[in-house]
Amino acid sequence: MAKAVVIGSGIGGIAAAIRLAVKGYEVTVLEAFEQPGGKLNELRMEGYRFDMGPSLFTLPEEVDALFALADEKVEDHFNYEPLEVITKYFYPDGSTLTAWQEVERLAREIEEKTTDSADTFKAFLRYSEKIYDLTKDTFLFRSLHKVNTYTTPEVRKALFNVHKLDLMRTMHQAIAAQFKDPRLVQLFDRYATYNGSNPYQAPATLNVIPHLEHNIGAFFPTKGMYDITRSLVALAERQGVTFHYQTPAKRIQHNGGRVNGVEIPDQVLPADVVVSDVDVTKVYAKLLPDVKIAKRYIKQPKSSSAMIFYWGMDRSFPTLDLHNIFFTSDYRQEFNQIFKEKGFNSDPTVYVFISSKVVEGDAPVGGENWFVMINVPHNDGQDWDQLVALEREAITNKLSQQLGVSVADHITCEHVLDPRGIEQRTSSHLGALYGNSSNNKFAAFLRHPNFSRKVKGLYFTGGSVHPGGGIPLCLASAKIVDQLIANP
Ligand SMILES: Cc1cc2nc3c(=O)[nH]c(=O)nc-3n(C[C@H](O)[C@H](O)[C@H](O)COP(=O)(O)OP(=O)(O)OC[C@H]3O[C@@H](n4cnc5c(N)ncnc54)[C@H](O)[C@@H]3O)c2cc1C
Numbered sequence: 095m096a097k098a099v100v101i102g103s104g105i106g107g108i109a110a111a112i113r114l115a116v117k118g119y120e121v122t123v124l125e126a127f128e129q130p131g132g133k134l135n136e137l138r139m140e141g142y143r144f145d146m147g148p149s150l151f152t153l154p155e156e157v158d159a160l161f162a163l164a165d166e167k168v169e170d171h172f173n174y175e176p177l178e179v180i181t182k183y184f185y186p187d188g189s190t191l192t193a194w195q196e197v198e199r200l201a202r203e204i205e206e207k208t209t210d211s212a213d214t215f216k217a218f219l220r221y222s223e224k225i226y227d228l229t230k231d232t233f234l235f236r237s238l239h240k241v242n243t244y245t246t247p248e249v250r251k252a253l254f255n256v257h258k259l260d261l262m263r264t265m266h267q268a269i270a271a272q273f274k275d276p277r278l279v280q281l282f283d284r285y286a287t288y289n290g291s292n293p294y295q296a297p298a299t300l301n302v303i304p305h306l307e308h309n310i311g312a313f314f315p316t317k318g319m320y321d322i323t324r325s326l327v328a329l330a331e332r333q334g335v336t337f338h339y340q341t342p343a344k345r346i347q348h349n350g351g352r353v354n355g356v357e358i359p360d361q362v363l364p365a366d367v368v369v370s371d372v373d374v375t376k377v378y379a380k381l382l383p384d385v386k387i388a389k390r391y392i393k394q395p396k397s398s399s400a401m402i403f404y405w406g407m408d409r410s411f412p413t414l415d416l417h418n419i420f421f422t423s424d425y426r427q428e429f430n431q432i433f434k435e436k437g438f439n440s441d442p443t444v445y446v447f448i449s450s451k452v453v454e455g456d457a458p459v460g461g462e463n464w465f466v467m468i469n470v471p472h473n474d475g476q477d478w479d480q481l482v483a484l485e486r487e488a489i490t491n492k493l494s495q496q497l498g499v500s501v502a503d504h505i506t507c508e509h510v511l512d513p514r515g516i517e518q519r520t521s522s523h524l525g526a527l528y529g530n531s532s533n534n535k536f537a538a539f540l541r542h543p544n545f546s547r548k549v550k551g552l553y554f555t556g557g558s559v560h561p562g563g564g565i566p567l568c569l570a571s572a573k574i575v576d577q578l579i580a581n582p
Pocket residue numbers: 101102103104105106107124125126127130131132133134146147148149150151152341342343344371372373400402467516519520521522527528555556557558562563564565566568
């Protein structure tokens with residue numbers, strides 16, 4: 095039986111393992127950490143459970159597709175629900191905006207609470223949908239690096255309509271041209287952070303993201319985000335995939351330009367196909383030191399990283415929802431801080447995600463599990479211990495002021511992750527969450543392809559390669575790898 099080895103059990107690696115097992119390969123997954131999931135992981139602490147990374151679940155049909163591929167019913171193994179409220183936004187002037195899932199209801203909220211109209215918002219969603227329609231079958235779910243991609247009718251249509259991709263404006267320029275109310279401009283600018291980019295630099299094509307969240311919808315797994323990892327690992331195991339934890343790959347072996355195995359601490363696993371889900375910069379530095387990576391793929395500016403405080407809270411906060419954003423008063427300065435100055439931000443936008451609002455048992459009765467995140471630069475040698483202390487104070491002060499409660503007094507236990515910890519736990523180069531940023535209009539073409547041009551049989555999935563980071567795109571990378579690998 096032909097053998098495939100997948101290195102890394104992030105969402106892209108697990109999806110690739112399922113797809114290859116269904117194709118008929120004997121699949122082994124190597125994972126350096128003690129449990130699967132990579133960034134899509136969980137932490138348990140003093141009676142609280144925390145989803146450690148992703149908290150927003152979009153395009154769930156990409157997960158459903160994996161169960162369908164294996165002839166299983168998703169609802170027998172994994173359940174999720176659409177959210178009634180996607181996000182609650184808190185502004186520095188004390189106003190709030192509730193992003194209802196239902197478009198009409200959100201449009202009414204915008205009409206009532208902002209200086210923009212419901213129609214302006216709906217027109218923006220139509221524009222966002224158009225970008226999605228032009229990119230989904232072309233750039234998102236296909237290799238950008240194979241000639242035959244460019245001969246498909248979908249791509250010819252996209253190239254003919256390239257002006258509709260809005261490549262020449264920045265995200266912010268397009269959003270500011272659409273909305274008068276600065277609070278809505280800030281709300282839609284924030285979507286740049288979904289792939290670690292800067293809305294003042296990234297092309298307006300990224301305005302595709304609101305379509306995923308508002309038109310297609312935002313969902314949440316009934317047992318929390320980590321259930322995505324757990325249920326997909328179980329699906330992979332039912333398909334015969336073997337997982338080895340605390341087993342880091344040391345070297346990808348190849349001979350005569352073809353992959354033939356993966357070295358692990360005590361042995362070499364033979365392989366006809368290797369799929370790496372590891373950050374691609376690390377792959378070349380550590381696992382393939384004898385193969386040169388084209389400079390254009392690694393010279394790109396890296397995406398932002400995150401500083402996350404996991405706080406067990408001893409009380410509940412009824413004004414908060416599952417996803418809450420507390421905006422900064424100066425968004426441009428925040429992005430300058432993240433991408434240029436790279437130091438302390440005294441007024442960061444704070445994201446508070448509380449899974450215990452919907453998942454019973456994620457916090458002791460009467461308490462809440464707070465995941466409190468700010469966007470920060472990737473690791474550039476900053477004094478992170480000092481920055482963590484400073485940001486913790488800035489965040490607790492800001493939340494206390496907005497909620498009218500001394501937040502710090504209600505924290506019963508704490509765990510902190512900064513770019514160093516993210517790199518150490520998941521091997522992401524410099525702790526960047528999404529590999530390269532998308533801060534220029536050619537960024538999509540400068541992500542590493544999903545295959546190696548130098549070593550046949552070697553493929554790449556995950557957030558650092560095409561089409562990019564985030565759960566749906568990592569799942570798309572596994573789909574593309576599946577298209578590229580022949581049946582055994
Ligand atoms: C704080 C945070 C918030 C996020 N929020 C969202 C969100 O709301 N929605 C969303 O869709 N996405 C979000 N993302 C992004 C999303 O989590 C990632 O894009 C995605 O999970 C990355 O998956 P991946 O396949 O690239 O693998 P990764 O998660 O990067 O995992 C790679 C795996 O490879 C393993 N590995 C590394 N080196 C080796 C080796 N030598 N041998 C064996 N194993 C190795 C690592 O241990 C790790 O388990 C967020 C990410 C973070 C960190």
